[in-house]
Amino acid sequence: MKRFLSGIQPSGLPHLGNWFGAMAMHLELAREGEAYWFIADLHALTTVKDAAKLREMTREVAVSYLAMGLDPERTCFWRQSDVPEVTEVAWLLGTVSGMGLLERGHSYKDKVAQGLTPSVGLFYYPVLMAADIICFDADEVPVGKDQIQHVEFAQDMAGAFDAVYGPTFKRPEWRLSKTPKVSGLDGQKMSKSYGNALWIFEEGKALTKGIGRLPTDSRAPSEPKDPDGMLIFEWLKLLIPADEYEALATRAREGGDKGPGYGELKKRIACAMDELFGAGREERKKLLAHPEHVERVLASGAERARSAARAVRDRAYKACGLR
Secondary structure, three states, X not given: OOEEEEEEOOOOOOEHHHHHHHHHHHHHHOOOOEEEEEEOHHHHOOOOOOHHHHHHHHHHHHHHHHHOOOOOOOEEEEEHHHOOHHHHHHHHHHOOXXXXXXXXXXXXXXXXXXXXXXXXXXXXXXXXXXXXXXXXXXXXXXXXXXXHHHHHHHHHHHHHHHHHHOOOOOOOEEEEOOOOOOEOOOOOEOOHHHOOOOEOOOOHHHHHHHHHOOOOOOOOOOOOOOOOOOHHHHHHHHHOXXXXXXXXXHHHHHOHHHOOOHHHHHHXXXXXXXXXXXXXXXXXXXXXXOHHHHHHHHHHHHHHHHHHHHHHHHHHHHHHOOO
C-alpha cells in the first residue's frame, strides 16, 4: 500500500484554492493508501512571528480538515513540532547537502530578488522539508507545480546520504494536484496575500458579497457568450456537476431567451458553496467549541507519526555511526 505525505501551511482561513489544490485531494488519497498529513508550524516560523496568531492558524487548519471529513482513524494527522525526530534527520541531511543545492531554492531566490534579507531558516527550509518527507518513508508527495522542486531536493538529499553511508532512505516521488491553480476573485491565482480569496466556510451576506466581486461585463443574458476564459464559468466548472455545467455553458453559447444572466450564475455559485461546504461549516463551529477534542486528535496523530519517524531516524543514526 502506498504511503502519501504532505505538509499543510498554517496560513489562515482555507480558501477555494486550498480546497481544490490540496484539501480535497488529501481526503481522497486517504481512501487510496496510507495518508500522513502534518500541519507545518515549524516552517511557518520563517514568516509568522506572532505566537498567538501561529497557534490560532494551526488550530484553524486542524479544525477545517476535521470539519470536511478527515478521519483520524484512517489518517495520521499531527503538528510538525510534535515530532522532533524530523529535526534530527534534517541535521543529518544538512551534513551531506551542498550549499549550491539550497541556493537554487525558489523561495530563497525570490526573497533575495525582492531585496529582502532572508533568514537562515528560510535558506535551510528545503532541508527540513526533505526531512519531513524522508522521515516517514513516503512513496508519494502530493504537491502543486511550485512545490515539485522541494520533492526533488528530498530525492537529492536522500541520494547524497545514501551515497556516503549506504542505502538508508526511501526515494519519494511527487504527485501533481488535479487542480493546481484556482483563480481568485480578480482572475489572478487565488491567494490571501492578493486579497482575492473566498473562504470555504463563508456564509450568508458575506458569501453573497464575496461572489458579487466576480468580474462580469455589460452583455445581456440574451447575448451569446463563450464560457471558455470567463472567470464565472471557471468557478462553476469546479463547483457544480459536469452535466449541469455543460447545460449552462450551452445556454450561454446560444443566448436568446434561455441565456443565463450573471445574477443567476452567481446565485448558483453561492448555492454550490452551501452544498459543498455547508455541513462542514456547521461541524467547524462544533469543533471550535470543543478544542480538547481537536487536541486529542493531534496528540494521537503525533504518537503514530513519532513511531514511524523514530524508526527512520534510528536507521539513519546507525548508518552514520551515531548510537
